[in-house]
Amino acid sequence: MGHWFSDSVRPSGTERTGELAPFNGLAYGVIDGHLFAGWQTPDKEDGTGADPVWSVHDLGTGRLQASMTCGYDLNNHINAGNYRSNREYGVVASPNGRYLAAGPVVFDLQRKKGICLAKSGDRKDIVIVSIRDDGTAYGAVQQDSTAEGTEPAAVQVDLNEGPNTAKVLGRGTIVPLVTNVKGAGRFLSRDDNGALHVSLRRER
Known part of the structure; x- marks a missing residue:
């Protein structure tokens, strides 16, 4: 595996890092040979903050594979130039590697485009x-506030059609934590005594 520097592969809409300036980006996570990155962007003309740019790069070469602007806040991970090792959401991928996601930030590498599921208008973060x-x-x-003991509503989204296809599933629905190439899913749940149940269910 070679090496590369972020300034040489940064997406459009982001600024170069000066010699004495802090890095303007964050290596968010790695999965299946891809690097998930977030980049701070210049403030708008009225002085308000602009949404960050998110991107996916080939891990070995740094080659930019897709990028988009999305309102998932980088400040959750960057604090006065200090970079935390923990991440709010894990990076996940479809079994064939076409789709990648970190929380509300999603990429379709076949179409080389992003799908932003961050809060917009009346829609909450997905x-x-x-x-x-x-x-x-x-x-x-992702609710702004959740009553104690209340689970967030499960949701299903067709990434080929975009955020407007988001459909809230029935109360108590358990979504798979992992899917495989044959459509099966691995599920985790707890019984009334708090015991953890792991199950593998085939597609109907």
Whole structure:
């Protein structure tokens, strides 16, 4: 594996890092030979903050594979130039590697485009936890505040059609944490005594 520097592969809409300036990007996570990155962007003309740019790169070469602007805040991970090792959401991929996601930030590498599921208008943040090969994604609606003991609403999204296809599933629905190439899913749940149940279910 070679090496590369972020300034040589940064997506459009982001600024170069000066010699004395802090890095303007963050290596968010790695999966299946791809690097998930977030980049701070210049403030708008009125002084308000602009949404960050998110991108996917080939891990070995740094080659930019897709990028988009999405309102998932980088400040959750960057604090006055200090980079935390923990991440709010894990990076997940479909079994065939076409779709990648980190929370509400999703990429379709075949079409080389992003799908932003961050809060917009009346829509809440949608956090993706697993993706099928056909682009069906499962996750949860991230509420601003959740009453104690109340689980976030499960949701299904067709990534080929975009955010407007998000469909809240029935109360108590458990979404798969992992899907495989044959459509089966691995599920985790707890019984009334708190014991953890792991199950593998085939597609009907």
